Amino acid sequence: MSIQKKEKFSTEILNIKDIGQLIDKITEKLQNDVQKVLHRFGGVIGISGGVDSSVTLALSALALGSDNVLGIMLPEHDSNPESETLARKLADKFKVKSIKEEVTGALEGFKCYERRDKAVKQIFPEYDPTTYKMKIGVKESGLYSLLPPVFSLTIITPSGEEKSKRLPVNEYRQIVAASNFKQRSRMSMLYYHAERLHFAVIGTPNKHEVDQGFFVKYGDGGADVMPIGMLYKTQVYQIAKHLGIPQEIIDRTPTTDTYTAEQTQEEFFYQxxxxxxxxxxxxxxxxxxxxxxxxxxxxxxxxxxxxxxxxxxxxxxxxxxxxxxxxxx
Amino acid sequence: MENLTNNKQKIKSYIIKNTFKNSNNILDSTLLFQEGYFDSMGFALLLEFIEEEFKVSPSDDELIEENFESIDAIAGFVSRKKTAE
Missing domain, CATH: 1.10.10 (Arc Repressor Mutant, subunit A)
Incomplete structure (x- = not known):
């Protein structure tokens, strides 16, 4: 039995030594998983114009062939229109067919927006969803304390003024539960196309999202295979550069694209x-x-x-x- | 003094009821967050309990370990807030 010596901790420790070799390893496994384990012809991927779904799509195209991959844009009422433009650019670059499925109608059917806005109005009665924006988040300083973070709700008035209040538990839970309809509706649409084509759903969460629980159960966490689920975010970026993911996507700050106000993932969750x-x-x-x-x-x-x-x-x-x-x- | 003991008992009962933990394992000095008694949601519920039960509203600046790390700390915090009112 050999004991491997632990590498000295440094800021370079997560640099991928041979990116080509890692990509080969992932794509070989992905091909095997989709074809031989899941017995599917190809894969569908929800593409948001973010770096994770972009790398997942590029790896899937390499593993399964561009013709056996379908990229699906799933915008809804609150989505940033830039997401769609970037997702389209990505699909074109990797010669993957892409389609757009607007999920706003489904979300209205679930009363996603109505249920969320009702909870927001409990905290800020003046909130008008047609003119105000909203988001929820945690404070960065919280990570240095042993106390778990407490969420706050921020609304932005039409004149740009921000107002924040600590979120009571019931309203917090209602806002999150209502917003989770978004990821779950998207998952339903992905499985519709996957079943129609006899494809697998290729999930896009990275290692942090899986390990730290930054995903919606049976929403974006609902997939058959997660090829970047073991990669750190900085490694996803290294692979993105190597694969030639459009620079605008690489340069884009990761956002939740869930609430009406702009909100980074750092602000919402990671701190x-x-x-x-x-x-x-x-x-x-x-x-x-x-x-x-x-x-x-x-x-x-x-x-x-x-x-x-x-x-x-x-x-x-x-x-x-x-x-x-x-x-x- | 009697109030402090009483408050500690109320906090302990709340914790036992809401965390499904064994009452024998929790002491007034147990470090609640270090021991994993509460996550984010649990902490938010604890704050609401404190507000309702003791009519004390912790400000954002007061959400620090010294005030909430144990039953002793919470009871002390409640008592200080009450005295300051």
């Missing part, structure tokens, strides 16, 4: 920029001590311990999202 998040998560997962991490990240050992505790809490509190239905009775 840290991706380059720092990746390194800290790697250190946490690979049992580097706060003493080894502190000088590299320029953070105190106390802060690192707090961040690691937060990571541990996130894994624990989102376990339910990753669980299959319990049936060992």
């Amino acid at each position: 840290l920029p991706f380059d720092k998040m990746d390194l800290l998560w790697y250190a946490f997962e690979n049992n580097y001590s706060p003493g080894e991490v502190s000088p590299v990240m320029n953070l105190s050992e106390k802060d690192i311990r707090a961040i690691f505790s937060n990571f541990q809490r996130k894994i624990k509190s989102t376990e339910y999202l990753r669980m299959s239905p319990v049936r060992d009775y």
